[in-house]
Amino acid sequence: MNPWHDHAHVDIEEAGRALGHDFHTLTQIPKQADWPAAVCAGFDAAAHGHSRAHRPGPAHRRPHADRFTRKWLQLRLNAWRRQRAVANDVTPQLLRELDVTRCPVTREVLTHGTLQDTDASVDRLNNDAAYAASNLAVMSVRANRAKGALSFAQVMARAHAAEPSEGLTPTEWLRLAALMLGPCHATCxxxxxxLPLCAPLPVHAVRLALQQVQRLFTEHCLRQAGKNRLLRDFSGACRSDAARLRLAALGHAVHEGLKHTEGHGLDDTRWDVWLQPAVMAALLRWREALSEAEWARVAALSGRLSQARRETPERLRLWQMPTRGFVPLHTGWA
Structure with a gap:
């Protein structure tokens, strides 16, 4: 149950009761003293209904929730307390699909439930939008805490700094900026x-066309055969010899660059290929050789090759951007 969706009118009390109901029916978590009254009311109503419908016994015990369901419920509780909207496409299954073993920003191995800075957390990439599938990433608590309520421009300023700040190095800030780029520019x-695509993007997050191209080259250009296939795919979008020559130069630069990353193109360090000046310069030279019509064909092709879902105004409405991701204030708040 989740009555927080893209409608303008949201019953906040009902959202709290629905959350309490889900805590009771989906987990064995006992009612907590610090829960808001509406959540407690929903929990109590579910408990009362359960006790009337079933006799006590092993067959009617409340289920053990997996960590994705627990994370989903905790995310909704935290959002409810801060008046943040949660779209209906945020589900335990979504959190399972977003799950990663390493933080994309710090690259440290993620832990779960240890109360350390390495614990996994789910964060909105665009702080002025709701919790929605295409606006979420999993990262460490350390990275999440550093990001806080910063805008994309503020994150970029830290990426350009000479020294670490707020617990992250400039390169880590740049990785965070790469994650935020698409969601923060979804409407513009x-x-x-x-930017260098120096971090793996979340599976459902908004990706811009240039990022989609970078991702394909990163994933396919380590092997000669993969590089050649990708160049053949993109060459059809190039109408001039200059564009085709620059495309070939980009493929060569990425291929050679991947071999010189720390993991030789075989692990998360492969994304560092875009931090090599020659590789990023080759990408921009190819882009400059393309007309807007050619680039539109490249963008469409990169989406098809990636099996990407095109973002639509309907899905972006789930982000509640007119209210900066908050539940519309005229609905009231308990």
Missing amino acids: PHDAPA
């Missing part, structure tokens, strides 16, 4: 800067 993609 032409205003987005060209």
Whole structure:
């Protein structure tokens, strides 16, 4: 149950009761003293209904929730307390699909439930939008805490600094900026800067066309055969010899660059290939050789090759951007 969706009118009390109901029916977590009254009311109603419907016994014990269901419920509780909207496409299954073993920002192995900075957390990439599938990433508590309520521009400023700040190095800030780029420019993609794709993007997060291209080259250009296939795919979008030559130069630069990353292109360090100046320069030279019509074909092809879902105004409405991701204030709050 989750009555927080993209409708303008949200019953906040009902959302709290639905959350309490889910805590009772989906987990063995006892009612907590610090829960809001509406959540407690939903929990008590579910407990009362359960006791009337069933006799006590092993067959009617409350289920053990997996960590994704627990994380989903905790996310909704935290959002409820901060008046943040949670879209209906945020589910335990989504959190399972977003799950990663290493933080994309710090690259440390993620832990779970240890109350350490390495614990996994789910964060909104665009702080001015709701909890929605295409606006979420899993990262460490350390990275999440550093990000806080910072805007994309503020994160970029830290990435350009000479020294670490707030627990992250400039390169880690740049990785965070790469994650935030698409969601923070979802409604204004032409205003987005060209950044090195130095971190793996969340599976459902908004990706800009240039990022989609970078991702394909990173994943396919380590092997000669994969590089050649990708160049053949993109060459059809190039209408000039200059564009085709620059495309070939990009493929060569990424292929050679991947072999010189720390993991030789075989682990998360492969994304560092875009931190090599020659590789990023080759990408931009190819982009400059393409007309807008050619680039549109490249963008469409990169989406098909990645099996990407095109973001639509309907899905972006789930982000509640007119209220900066908050539940509409005129609905009231208990």
